[in-house]
């Protein structure tokens with residue numbers, strides 16, 4: 001019996017569902033930081049306004065006691081009101097001590113990069129033609145849409161394993177060969193290491209990847225009934241699968257977002273744009289930095305957007321800042337001469 005627990009076999013989204021940028025509204029429903037701050041201050045101001053009214057009630061109670069014509073029931077009611085209001089005043093004073101409007105607003109302020117919504121909107125616009133290598137040959141394009149859902153998920157996982165340190169075009173070509181050979185857990189377990197090597201020896205680090213794919217396939221057969229794990233933790237237990245691959249696999253194979261898939265493009269561009277509060281050294285550190293401020297509803301698209309943007313404009317070497325809509329908003333773009341530069345080969 002399978003140890004994999006999941007509600008149902010969910011087929012991965014088709015491509016147009018997955019990455020729909022054309023004609024997309026750039027507006028966001030995220031409440032701006034300044035609005036949140038303003039609302040907090042307004043709430044606290046309203047609390048402050050209650051205080052004089054409460055004090056007025058106490059004063060009225062004392063006047064009742066001073067009035068010689070008052071009845072006993074008037075006095076009792078006045079005492080009760082005074083006691084009750086005094087408690088409220090203390091409560092309000094305590095509350096005001098803890099959350100003065102200024103302190104409260106300062107505590108609630110979360111770091112956001114300047115103009116991030118505009119920058120994101122500009123990247124969407126620059127990616128609207130959907131003609132980067134990742135759009136035609138990315139991992140989501142390597143799955144056989146005719147295959148059963150669990151086989152498609154296996155395709156997604158193998159494709160991601162092959163894609164490390166490898167161009168999309170090369171990964172795509174290797175995946176076509178594997179699919180032609182028969183890319184199922186059972187068939188790969190039957191395939192000799194040597195035959196598997198011949199099928200994938202164009203990708204980077206193919207020797208290690210042969211080992212990872214064989215070992216992973218054995219684990220999937222034994223522990224997951226031929227399917228793939230449906231959690232980031234489960235995926236990361238597989239040989240050669242790190243956080244980036246696990247998060248991307250959750251998105252591509254299971255249509256679930258558990259984090260941002262940060263590869264070399266997302267890592268580089270986030271640092272160039274100042275989308276990390278402090279410069280980060282690893283993709284994993286960048287993932288954590290991005291997830292600390294980017295609203296989760298944008299996590300799904302950010303990898304695909306930035307990978308294509310990095311392939312076409314914000315390239316690793318010689319970014320095309322002069323063609324970039326973010327030139328005036330980007331710290332690197334503002335200081336660049338505007339003409340693409342390539343590093344000279346020594």
Ligand code: SF4
Pocket residue numbers: 272273313314315319320321322324325326327328330331332333334
């Ligand atoms: S201005 Fe240059 S460095 Fe900045 S995002 Fe655009 S291409 Fe990249």
